[in-house]
Amino acid sequence: MTLLPDIKAADAACCGGGGNSSSDASSSGSGSCGNVNTKGQLHESTKGCLGFDCCTAKAGSSSEISIDETASTSSRTLAAKVNNNLSNFDKEIYANFDHCQKVDIEFSDVRYEVRKFSFPERKFVTKEILHGLNGQFRAGELTAIMGPSGAGKSTLLNVMSGFCATGVSGSIRVNGKPMSPKSEKFRQMVCYIHQDDLLRPQLMVGEVMLLAAHLKLGFKVSKTHKMNLIKHILTLLGLDHRYNVFTAKLSGGQKKRLAIALELISNPPVLYLDEPTTGLDSSSCSSCVALLKKLALQGHTIVCTIHQPSALIFEMFDKLYTVVDGHCMYQGPVRELVPFLAEQQLVCPSYHNPADYLLEVAVGEHQRDLDELINAANVKYYDDVARYRFIKPADVTRIMATIKENIEGSKISQKQTLPNVAQFSSFDYVKPAQQDLALEEIKALSGASKETTFELQEKQQSQSLANVTVTEKQQHLPISSASFLMQYLLLLQRILMCARRNYFLLLARIVSHIFIGIIFGYLYMNVGNSATSVLGNYVYLYGSTLLLVYTGKMAVVLTFPLEIDMLTREHFNRWYKLGPYFLSLISFEIPFQSLCTALYIIISVHLTGNDSVESFRIYYFILLGIMASLSAQAWGFFVGATLPTKLAVFLGPILAVMFSVFGFCTRYIDITPLFRWMWHLSYFRAGFHGALNAIYGMDRNFLECPDTAIYCHFKSPAVFLKYMMISDVHMSDCLTLMSIVIIVMHVLTIATLWYKLNRR
Numbered sequence: 001m002t003l004l005p006d007i008k009a010a011d012a013a014c015c016g017g018g019g020n021s022s023s024d025a026s027s028s029g030s031g032s033c034g035n036v037n038t039k040g041q042l043h044e045s046t047k048g049c050l051g052f053d054c055c056t057a058k059a060g061s062s063s064e065i066s067i068d069e070t071a072s073t074s075s076r077t078l079a080a081k082v083n084n085n086l087s088n089f090d091k092e093i094y095a096n097f098d099h100c101q102k103v104d105i106e107f108s109d110v111r112y113e114v115r116k117f118s119f120p121e122r123k124f125v126t127k128e129i130l131h132g133l134n135g136q137f138r139a140g141e142l143t144a145i146m147g148p149s150g151a152g153k154s155t156l157l158n159v160m161s162g163f164c165a166t167g168v169s170g171s172i173r174v175n176g177k178p179m180s181p182k183s184e185k186f187r188q189m190v191c192y193i194h195q196d197d198l199l200r201p202q203l204m205v206g207e208v209m210l211l212a213a214h215l216k217l218g219f220k221v222s223k224t225h226k227m228n229l230i231k232h233i234l235t236l237l238g239l240d241h242r243y244n245v246f247t248a249k250l251s252g253g254q255k256k257r258l259a260i261a262l263e264l265i266s267n268p269p270v271l272y273l274d275e276p277t278t279g280l281d282s283s284s285c286s287s288c289v290a291l292l293k294k295l296a297l298q299g300h301t302i303v304c305t306i307h308q309p310s311a312l313i314f315e316m317f318d319k320l321y322t323v324v325d326g327h328c329m330y331q332g333p334v335r336e337l338v339p340f341l342a343e344q345q346l347v348c349p350s351y352h353n354p355a356d357y358l359l360e361v362a363v364g365e366h367q368r369d370l371d372e373l374i375n376a377a378n379v380k381y382y383d384d385v386a387r388y389r390f391i392k393p394a395d396v397t398r399i400m401a402t403i404k405e406n407i408e409g410s411k412i413s414q415k416q417t418l419p420n421v422a423q424f425s426s427f428d429y430v431k432p433a434q435q436d437l438a439l440e441e442i443k444a445l446s447g448a449s450k451e452t453t454f455e456l457q458e459k460q461q462s463q464s465l466a467n468v469t470v471t472e473k474q475q476h477l478p479i480s481s482a483s484f485l486m487q488y489l490l491l492l493q494r495i496l497m498c499a500r501r502n503y504f505l506l507l508a509r510i511v512s513h514i515f516i517g518i519i520f521g522y523l524y525m526n527v528g529n530s531a532t533s534v535l536g537n538y539v540y541l542y543g544s545t546l547l548l549v550y551t552g553k554m555a556v557v558l559t560f561p562l563e564i565d566m567l568t569r570e571h572f573n574r575w576y577k578l579g580p581y582f583l584s585l586i587s588f589e590i591p592f593q594s595l596c597t598a599l600y601i602i603i604s605v606h607l608t609g610n611d612s613v614e615s616f617r618i619y620y621f622i623l624l625g626i627m628a629s630l631s632a633q634a635w636g637f638f639v640g641a642t643l644p645t646k647l648a649v650f651l652g653p654i655l656a657v658m659f660s661v662f663g664f665c666t667r668y669i670d671i672t673p674l675f676r677w678m679w680h681l682s683y684f685r686a687g688f689h690g691a692l693n694a695i696y697g698m699d700r701n702f703l704e705c706p707d708t709a710i711y712c713h714f715k716s717p718a719v720f721l722k723y724m725m726i727s728d729v730h731m732s733d734c735l736t737l738m739s740i741v742i743i744v745m746h747v748l749t750i751a752t753l754w755y756k757l758n759r760r
């Protein structure tokens with residue numbers, strides 16, 4: 001029997017866009033997704049609703065493994081069992097993930113402290129948020145981090161994912177080897193999906209996926225294979241029917257799944273998710289956890305924080321990690337929670353959701369000393385670790401002998417034994433050679449069929465998958481991210497696509513420059529060549545510089561901080577490097593702002609009659625206007641990258657005023673010596689003086705003095721420049737200063753972003 005229809009039904013029912021269904025059960029505790037017994041456990045009757053894995057412990061029609069038996073070791077064994085029943089199509093989907101590296105993470109004495117300045121105490125104070133946590137997140141398992149609000153769940157996730165590295169102490173071991181979360185190797189294994197989905201609303205699901213595939217897989221993988229992979233992932237996540245839908249139009253649950261789909265492209269062994277179910281209705285919530293379970297079954301290490309799951313959803317998790325006030329209050333299999341609490345004289349009432357009960361205990365509703373529970377949790381953890389961790393290779397033989405004895409003496413049934421053996425054999429601290437030996441032993445002594453032994457070892461799973469009709473390339477996608485140039489081109493393409501579809505803002509920028517150009521032109525109509533209107537023209541040039549500087553700066557000061565959040569996440573998840581990202585951003589912003597500036601100047605210069613002079617003056621004016629605007633834009637990027645938006649919109653103009661006061665509208669001799677450095681550094685001043693020089697300097701002929709005028713003091717433009725004390729302005733100086741400002745500010749912006757992205 002093929003499971004294809006089941007899987008499709010599953011996706012439709014549980015994970016799919018239909019998004020109905022199974023989850024009704026999540027709120028009621030039972031329902032279409034199967035029945036839940038009084039302990040909140042699923043019965044075998046869940047079969048058929050989710051294909052095979054969504055509802056935790058359903059094992060396909062041929063399964064003989066009951067839920068309880070599989071609960072602890074279910075993931076790998078169950079996945080293997082189900083794989084036997086997959087159609088080729090389904091196997092193709094899974095084949096894309098069968099090379100997921102298995103990563104077990106163990107952490108001990110993990111502490112996290114923040115150092116903040118306390119205004120009441122007028123000194124820096126250190127606050128410890130995580131107080132020496134120990135634990136394990138294992139491959140093939142779905143682990144929930146639970147706890148009351150403010151307990152430290154997100155902080156633990158941030159620390160374990162390497163998203164927060166400063167202030168962290170303790171040790172993290174990956175597959176038994178110590179590893180720093182800051183290390184490149186660690187980062188290659190981990191993806192972190194934040195609570196809020198930051199997706200570009202102007203792009204369609206398929207476009208976002210393809211872009212991510214190009215960025216993450218590089219161009220050694222053909223587009224056909226990328227498209228296949230995308231199709232497989234979207235099918236797996238129940239999003240295939242949303243391929244041509246804009247991300248803005250996805251439901252909350254679909255957005256969450258898309259966020260996961262995007263990260264799955266690089267098939268990361270470890271996925272951390274911060275509250276993936278928050279904001280979802282019970283149906284989407286159930287679908288989301290079912291999906292995570294499905295991914296865990298494929299060998300990923302999946303850890304997520306969750307708030308108050310229903311009994312059904314709670315049962316879907318393999319492991320639970322409870323955090324209370326920065327301490328661990330329970331960690332272990334979900335099914336062992338109730339017995340653990342009972343041992344602590346905390347008896348979860350029948351029909352009560354254990355997750356709710358746990359939270360009640362955690363917030364102190366049951367008047368239980370939490371320190372005692374924390375201690376008990378620690379003892380249990382070390383007990384569990386000791387049970388497996390310190391098995392010496394020599395012990396393998398002894399354990400095998402016991403198993404053999406048990407099977408031969410029929411003390412326990414084979415079906416009971418196998419999951420235990422699977423758990424044992426998958427344990428990393430036993431040398432691989434010993435594991436192989438053990439498996440061979442089991443194979444021989446249990447007399448199991450090839451299919452039965454196959455479920456014991458992931459190695460054998462993939463071997464089996466290799467037998468199906470999956471092409472070589474699908475099994476061995478050569479993952480190497482896109483080159484610098486390709487990253488740049490892809491990101492630029494994304495910006496252009498977004499700009500094309502969300503043209504309102506850009507159109508507003510262009511229209512406002514044209515509109516103000518007309519207004520200014522109208523206000524200072526024909527002042528350009530008249531000796532009586534020199535001061536009017538001076539004000540026009542002043543106003544123009546002011547306008548171009550402000551539009552250049554404010555356009556990015558306000559939008560760039562929003563970009564930074566997205567950059568932080570995509571960069572952390574290794575989509576691209578900072579260099580190509582920033583280059584693509586300015587490759588769009590610089591020409592666009594230049595275009596706006598040029599449009600404004602061309603229109604206003606014509607209306608003000610400034611174009612009646614030699615054309616090179618107008619070219620200079622346009623060039624200087626563009627340079628001044630780009631200098632301000634570079635400052636805007638820097639301010640936006642450095643300060644939070646609220647501070648940036650306040651401090652940006654203050655800086656602009658300082659630079660304009662000391663140079664823009666003040667003569668050099670009027671400036672206090674203390675602030676004269678500002679005059680020299682002011683790009684405002686350089687732009688404005690350069691513009692004045694372009695219009696009135698460089699040996700311009702006399703201006704027209706109307707017959708009606710008795711006397712034209714500024715008939716000679718040189719007199720006016722001398723009066724304004726700017727007769728010795730050199731164009732090259734102005735252009736050089738502004739070029740330096742542009743380059744220095746962009747370099748500083750990149751340095752700031754680099755620091756922010758890597759400080760963590």
Ligand SMILES: Nc1ncnc2c1ncn2[C@@H]1O[C@H](COP(=O)(O)OP(=O)(O)OP(=O)(O)O)[C@@H](O)[C@H]1O
Nearest residue numbers: 114116127129147148149150151152153154155156
């Ligand atoms: N950078 C920080 N500076 C100061 N305090 C912090 C910082 N980060 C976290 N905290 C504090 O640490 C505690 C744990 O925060 P965390 O966000 O991890 O809680 P949580 O369990 O995820 O809460 P919730 O469920 O409400 O999201 C909170 O009291 C929070 O105020």
